[in-house]
Amino acid sequence: MDWTNKAIARLLREVAAAHLLKGGNRFQIVAYENAADAIEHSTSEVKDLWEQKLLNVIPGIGEKLTEYLDELITTGHVKHFESVKHGFPEEMFPLLDIPGVGPKTALKLVEAGISSIIDLERRIQQEKLQSQGWSNKVCAKILRGIQTLKRRENRMLLSFANDIAVGIVEYLQKHSAVNRVDILGSLRRRVATVGDIDLAVASEKPKAVIDYFVKTPHSTLEEQGEKTATIILSNGVHIDLMVEDPRSYGSLLQYLTGSKQHNIHLRTLAGDKGYSISELGVKKVKTNEVIKCSTEDDVYHLLKMETPPPEMREDTGEIGAAQNRTLPNLLRLSDIKGDLHMHTTWSDGRESLTAMVKACEQLGYGYIAMTDHAYPSLDLHARHEEIEKARKETKMHILEGLEVNITADGKLQASNDVLKNMDFNIAAIHTGFDQSRETLTKRLLVAIHHPSIHAIAHPTGRLLLERESYDVDWETVFRACAKTGTLLEINAYPNRLDLPDTLVRQAKDLGVLFLINTDAHHSSHLLHMEYGVSVGRRGWLEAKDVVNTLNWAAFCGKVKKQ
DNA sequence: GCCGTTTTCGGCCCGACTGTTTTCAGTCG
Missing domain, CATH: 3.30.460.10 (Beta Polymerase, domain 2)
Structure with missing residues (x-):
């Protein structure tokens, strides 16, 4: 068994369910569920942390669970977990995935002869479960839950x-x-x-x-x-x-924005100060007096903290920063002064270079980069002529550039001379995604150390809902970027959003500077910039961390290298 | 089972909805 974070989280939830059915201590049950949540949301693999003996950096993993996880990774199973789960049918656990079906319902269903979710769906559709005394309403609710489960797999x-x-x-x-x-x-x-x-x-x-x-x-x-x-x-x-009601609306905004982990942390903190927070208001526990909050700021001010921007509310340190009044001044869309990754009909873009320039002018940008793919078929000379012509017709600075593939054998798919003659180049991996971590890391490092490569585009290669990121030693990559002054792109294309926010924060901490680009293949795609900015905000970026917030002169100073 | 600028013991977020409950259990966000 490959103990991925997801698999471990699932196992912990199963143990929690078994504890609950045995009438165990409800706080112990919550502890298992919290640990499962924390592991599922962790940005590091449990297995990697285990190797470094750092499991306890995950909140909710204490002495006991560290011991159990050690046993799990070493031997493949945990005796204590097995003894807790002993006596409960294995078939009940997958049913817990169905929203609305908890441990008690799942057990009752298996006792009624259900063997799987598919079986359950069929037995309800054939009204067999109903004939066993399950009410129509309950059956309909379970069916809706199964539909929701199917949909959830499609976020x-x-x-x-x-x-x-x-x-x-x-x-x-x-x-x-x-x-x-x-x-x-x-x-x-x-x-x-x-x-x-x-x-x-x-x-x-x-x-x-x-x-x-x-x-x-x-x-x-x-x-x-x-x-x-x-x-x-x-x-x-x-x-x-x-x-x-408008008088309590701030409490509702706060509550429903979440995240769940942020709210739990906040409510725990409120308890220490003698308050009880809910979506209805902030209650003084001693007097039962409810203080209504019409704005979110009211809620946070009562707790003596600043209001963290919604993008930060993931319980990853923002509550402490809000208390210490050290929240970052997050980047805004209006800070963006240029877009440095776009395509035209010279490569695979759908609109002419002229049309893209016009669209960028309307966005008020001071500078842009034309980064057509460095296909061998690209007529660099003819494109250069068109760029020269466009430059004469606009106040915007137009950088002549290329998006260069980093080939599977670790080379750049453009000659050094070609790259050197460009104003601005980005490099990216487009093939060979399944190579080893070591190989993929090396490939990125080739580009990062190249004197004519200014930025790495869509660094993880993930396609949301389609393809996972490839396996790279990010710390090594980030350190190399910081050292060489190579920029990392946050690609704003909606199915990329790459770098992902968690890696953005890690890279920032290692001193990396960023670009936020749209990778537009059509002028309408230029408007995706807001989603890239959102990623930056979720990664705690301020304008100073993002090079394309600078004015033209300052931008030129930051773009390396040679 | 976790956790600690009030605590290493004694707490642990809070309220809403569904079903069928005549005062509550199960589940969710």
Whole structure:
């Protein structure tokens, strides 16, 4: 068994479920679940941390779990876990993946003869489970859960979710009882992929708003309460809505933005100060007095801290920074002064160089780089002539550049002379993704150390929802970039968002400087810049960390190298 | 089982919804 973080998290959740069924200590159960969450969200592989004897850097992993994980990785199993799970049928654990099915329901289902999720779905569709005394409502709920599970495996790209959410917001704003609508949850935190869409409405008439919301065109009702509801759009996207009185709306915004880990940390902290936080307000525990918060700032100020930007709320140090008033002044879209990665019809872009230049002018950029692929077929001379012509017709500085492939055998697919004659070159891996960590790292280092390569484009090669990142020793790469002055790109293309935010933060800590580029193949793609900025913000970047926030003169000073 | 600028012992986030409960259990975010 390959003990990936995901597999370990799953095992810990199974142990938690078994503990719960045995009537174990509920805090111990929570401890296992917390550890599972922490491992699943950890940016380092547990196996790597284990090798370095650093397992305890993961919050929620203490002395005992370190011991168990050591046993797991060394021997492949944990005797204690097996004894806890002993007596429970193995078939029940996969059923826990179904939302709405917890340990007790899963056990009851297996006792009713269910052997798998597929079996469960079939038995409900054939009404066999119903004939065993399971109510129609419960069966329907389980079926909905199975549908949700299938959908979860298909998360949406941030940009896709954003477009849908904006449409629903516009619909809600038409209702007279709606004072204000906000997009919350992972979408507000600008996570690269989004599961469900969370919305909040400020209103004195929650019932009217909910009644209106559940009638959203092309949707079906999933769940409805007095001030909450969930609908499913015809494309399968779930929309959760919560309505709150304007006087308490800040508490709701705070609560529904999350993340879960951020909220738990915040609420624990509130307890130490004699407060109890909920989506309704901040309660003084001694007197039961509820202090209503109309804004998010009110909530955080009561806890004597600054308000962390939503993108930072992942419980990765932002709460401490907010308390110490050392939150970074995060980069903004308006800081961006140029785009240094785009394609034209000279390579695989869909619009002419002239059209791309015009579109960039409209965005108000001071400088851009034309980085067509360095295909052997590219007529460099003719492209150069067109760039010269374009330069005469614009105030923008146009850098003549190339995107160079780093070949599978570790060479750059353009000659040194060609590269030297360019103003600005980016290099990237486009083939040979499955090579070993050592080989892939070496390939990147070749480009990083090359005097005419200014930046590494889409460094991990991941394609969201399609392809994992390739395996690279990032620390070595980041140190080499910092040393040589090679920039790392944050590629803003919605299915890339590469570097990923967690690596951005790690690279920043090692002194790397960044570029945020769109990799546009069409003028409309230039607008993806906002998603790249979101990644930077999630990686705690300030404008000074990103070279294309500089004015032209300063930019020229930062771009190496030769 | 974890964790600690009040604690190495004694706490552990909080409320909402569903189903069928006549006061609550299970599950979720």
